[in-house]
Amino acid sequence: MATSQVLARKWRPRLFTELVGQDHVVRALGNALQSGRLHHAYLFTGTRGVGKTTIARILAKCLNCESGITATPCGTCGACVEIDSGRYPDMLEVDAATNTKVEEMRELLDNAQYMPVAGRFKVYIIDEVHMLSRSAFNSMLKTLEEPPEHVKFILATTDPQKVPVTVLSRCLQFNLKQIPPEVIGERLSYVLKEEGIAFEAAALPLIARAAQGSMRDSLSLLDQAIAFGAGKVTQAEVGDMLGSIEQEHLFDILQALAQQDAAALIQVAQTMNNRNLSFEQALQELAALLHEVTLARALPDQREALGISAAVLPFTQHWDAETLQLLYQIAIQSRRDLSLAPDEVSGFRMALLRLLAFQPTDSGTAPPVIVAPAPRAAPAKPATPAPSAPAKTEAAPAVPVVPSANAPESLGDWSALVRQLTGMGMAYELARNSQLVRYEGGTLHLILDQAQKQLAPYKDRLRTALATLLKADVRVMVEVGSADLDTVARSENVAADIRQQGATQAILDDPFVKTMVESLGGKLVESSIKPKLMPKGDA
Numbered sequence: 001m002a003t004s005q006v007l008a009r010k011w012r013p014r015l016f017t018e019l020v021g022q023d024h025v026v027r028a029l030g031n032a033l034q035s036g037r038l039h040h041a042y043l044f045t046g047t048r049g050v051g052k053t054t055i056a057r058i059l060a061k062c063l064n065c066e067s068g069i070t071a072t073p074c075g076t077c078g079a080c081v082e083i084d085s086g087r088y089p090d091m092l093e094v095d096a097a098t099n100t101k102v103e104e105m106r107e108l109l110d111n112a113q114y115m116p117v118a119g120r121f122k123v124y125i126i127d128e129v130h131m132l133s134r135s136a137f138n139s140m141l142k143t144l145e146e147p148p149e150h151v152k153f154i155l156a157t158t159d160p161q162k163v164p165v166t167v168l169s170r171c172l173q174f175n176l177k178q179i180p181p182e183v184i185g186e187r188l189s190y191v192l193k194e195e196g197i198a199f200e201a202a203a204l205p206l207i208a209r210a211a212q213g214s215m216r217d218s219l220s221l222l223d224q225a226i227a228f229g230a231g232k233v234t235q236a237e238v239g240d241m242l243g244s245i246e247q248e249h250l251f252d253i254l255q256a257l258a259q260q261d262a263a264a265l266i267q268v269a270q271t272m273n274n275r276n277l278s279f280e281q282a283l284q285e286l287a288a289l290l291h292e293v294t295l296a297r298a299l300p301d302q303r304e305a306l307g308i309s310a311a312v313l314p315f316t317q318h319w320d321a322e323t324l325q326l327l328y329q330i331a332i333q334s335r336r337d338l339s340l341a342p343d344e345v346s347g348f349r350m351a352l353l354r355l356l357a358f359q360p361t362d363s364g365t366a367p368p369v370i371v372a373p374a375p376r377a378a379p380a381k382p383a384t385p386a387p388s389a390p391a392k393t394e395a396a397p398a399v400p401v402v403p404s405a406n407a408p409e410s411l412g413d414w415s416a417l418v419r420q421l422t423g424m425g426m427a428y429e430l431a432r433n434s435q436l437v438r439y440e441g442g443t444l445h446l447i448l449d450q451a452q453k454q455l456a457p458y459k460d461r462l463r464t465a466l467a468t469l470l471k472a473d474v475r476v477m478v479e480v481g482s483a484d485l486d487t488v489a490r491s492e493n494v495a496a497d498i499r500q501q502g503a504t505q506a507i508l509d510d511p512f513v514k515t516m517v518e519s520l521g522g523k524l525v526e527s528s529i530k531p532k533l534m535p536k537g538d539a
Contacts, residue, residue, distance in 0.1 A: 008219040011191050013054055014061075014075055014084055020187050020215070021179035022051055028174065029055070030071035033062050038069075039172040041144055041153040043129075045160040046176030049214030052156035053093075055176075056125045057083060059154060060091045064119035079119055090116040093125045102135040109143045112151050122151045129155040130162035137164050144170045178213025181205060187215065188222055192233065197226060199233035206238045242278075249282070250289050251311065257327075257355055258318040265352040269345065279348040283335035290328045297321060323359050326475075330355050357473045359442075418488045420469055427461040432492075434478065435485040444474055447481035449489070456480060496531075503531035 013019045016026045025044075032038060042059070044052040058073070061080045065073035073080050082088040094108065108124070116122050126132075132140075144153060144167065155171060157163060185204040192199045207225060211218035221242075222233070229237040249272055256264035272282060289312065296308050297316040319327065334351035341347025414436040421428040433455060434446040444466065448456055456478050463476040504526055507513055516522035 006220070007191060007195075007223050008216050011219060013051070014058065015073065016058055016062075016071060019051060019055070019058075021183045022055070022176050025055060025174045025176060029059060029062075033069060033071040036069070038063075038152070040147050040151070041155065041171040043155045043157070043160070043163070043168065043171035043173045044176060045157055045173065047158060047178055047213060049211075049216030049218075050176045050179060051215065052176055053125065053127055055174075056154040056156060057091075060088070060123040060125070060152075063121045063123060063152060064088070064090065069120070088119070090119040090121065091123045091125065093127065095127050096131040097128045102133060102139050105132065105136040105139050109140060112143060113148060116150055120150070123154060124151065125154045125156070127156045128158065129167075130157045130159045134164070137167055141166055141170070179215050180213075181208035181211075184208040184211055184213075184215060184218045188218060191219070191222065197232065200235045202235040203233050203238040206235065206242055210242050247289075247311075249277075250286055253286060253352065254289065254293075254315050257352075257359065258315065260356060260359075262353065262356055265356060266349060269349050269352060272348075273345045279344045280335055280338055282348065283331050283338065283351060287328055287331040287335070290324060290331060293319075294321070294324045294328065297324065319359065326358055327355055330358060358475065415488050415491065417466075417469065421462075421465055424465045425461070426455060426458040427465040430455040430458045430462045430478070431466075432489045433487050435481075435487050442473065442475055443477050445477050446479070447485055448478050449485050449487055450480055450482055452489075453480045499531040500529070504529050 016030060019026055042056075044055055046052055061073040061075070061083050062070060064079045064083070066077035066079050067074050075081075075084075079088060083091055086093070092108070099105075099108075112122060112124070114122075143151075147153065153171075155163075155167075160168070160173075185208040188204045188207060189199075189201070203225070207218055207221045210221055225233050225238050225241055228241045249268060252268045253265065256262075256268065272279070292308050293312045293315045295306055296303055296312050298321065299306065300316075303310075303313075330351070334347070334354065338344060338347045338351075341350065418428070418431045421431055429452075430448070431446075433449045433452040437445040437447055439445070459476045459478045463474060466474055466476065507524065507529055513522075513524065517524060
């Protein structure tokens with residue numbers, strides 16, 4: 001029974017003109033071949049399926065084509081045909097993953113000294129060269145540096161970091177890029193037309209994105225899609241095959257987040273689970289959609305130039321730039337942590353609820369604001385404003401103004417709240433050295449004493465501690481301000497200084513101490529005086 005050749009092999013480029021997505025490499029090699037400036041060793045790096053081995057074989061044809069050294073080999077002579085079929089005696093392909101030993105490398109290099117059998121050059125193509133052992137690398141260094149005139153080495157690897165620098169320095173290195181989805185889509189369309197297979201254009205971007213920059217993977221997926229669709233390629237069937245996420249699911253998620261509807265979020269997750277869709281891909285696509293919303297908000301005049309869909313525009317009004325950045329980060333982090341969840345559906349549900357929890361409680365209106373208490377050191381300030389605005393100056397109460405029922409009542413006394421954090425390490429120290437400015441849109445805005453700016457990175461610990469105390473989801477924003485702040489630490493230091501001065505003065509006024517100092521020439525060491533400890537909260 002006759003078998004068809006897989007598309008990845010059938011449509012493998014055989015000339016530089018057929019290569020797509022690697023124009024920078026084709027141009028450099030083409031110019032070198034035309035000018036005769038040939039190097040003795042080439043190294044091609046890049047992810048899987050981007051054309052490393054393909055370029056190596058085309059370069060072998062360019063060097064040994066019977067029409068001469070050229071950037072455009074004929075493809076029909078005996079050398080070109082045999083290289084394409086892998087039977088050319090002067091081209092040796094080695095898979096370093098299975099030939100890692102030093103003995104195998106020495107045997108290979110021993111044969112390099114002999115002249116070519118049929119062509120101009122002996123071409124050694126070593127794939128996945130980073131898999132060679134250190135001794136194998138050492139054995140090839142001398143030959144790689146000063147090979148015979150008739151030998152060319154072409155190395156390929158997906159992990160150049162593992163190749164010794166001594167080898168890298170002896171090679172002309174080319175980094176092959178991942179192929180953009182648009183270029184892959186165009187190539188797939190060309191292949192399907194040449195194969196005479198019916199397809200829907202909307203199905204190709206799904207395959208192109210799933211290939212993640214690999215042309216070989218895209219052709220393998222296309223083969224699978226043709227088999228799945230019984231000889232045709234449609235968007236619905238490719239989506240089912242890949243578990244692709246339809247845009248409407250993503251927009252449903254954004255809409256539920258904007259309306260703060262937890263039930264709708266869970267319903268979307270259940271619908272996706274019933275269809276066996278990929279939750280990892282869903283988080284990836286959601287992050288991409290949030291990226292579009294953020295761009296549309298930041299650059300409204302460049303929406304068309306950036307290729308942003310008009311469907312995302314309504315969502316630019318729901319969240320500010322800061323919240324969009326947070327939602328994007330949560331989507332990225334949740335995708336990374338999905339494998340740690342008990343199962344994917346629970347991990348995805350928690351990701352959606354996390355997106356809901358860390359956004360303002362009322363995105364459509366002006367966020368509620370809590371005014372911080374007036375500083376303790378400022379009772380004389382009401383006398384300084386102009387006479388025309390005395391009421392505004394006197395309006396700063398001892399307890400914050402809370403216009404929204406969502407504001408935690410405990411914020412009314414920041415000092416008391418901070419003292420409840422005692423024993424919580426750096427979270428306590430950060431709160432102790434910060435002044436509360438306002439509570440706005442679910443966020444505590446703090447100013448940190450300049451002298452304690454090293455505490456700023458501990459704001460996540462403070463957020464966790466405050467969320468536990470307040471029994472509410474809060475965010476913490478920390479800005480470094482001046483040293484003249486009304487912080488709990490400053491108040492405690494002032495109180496401690498007063499107690500110290502009082503204790504020192506009490507000792508100096510003691511009759512016995514006076515006698516010792518004045519009559520016997522005694523000396524009082526003030527640094528040894530310690531005031532009595534005050535009860536907690538009396539500072």
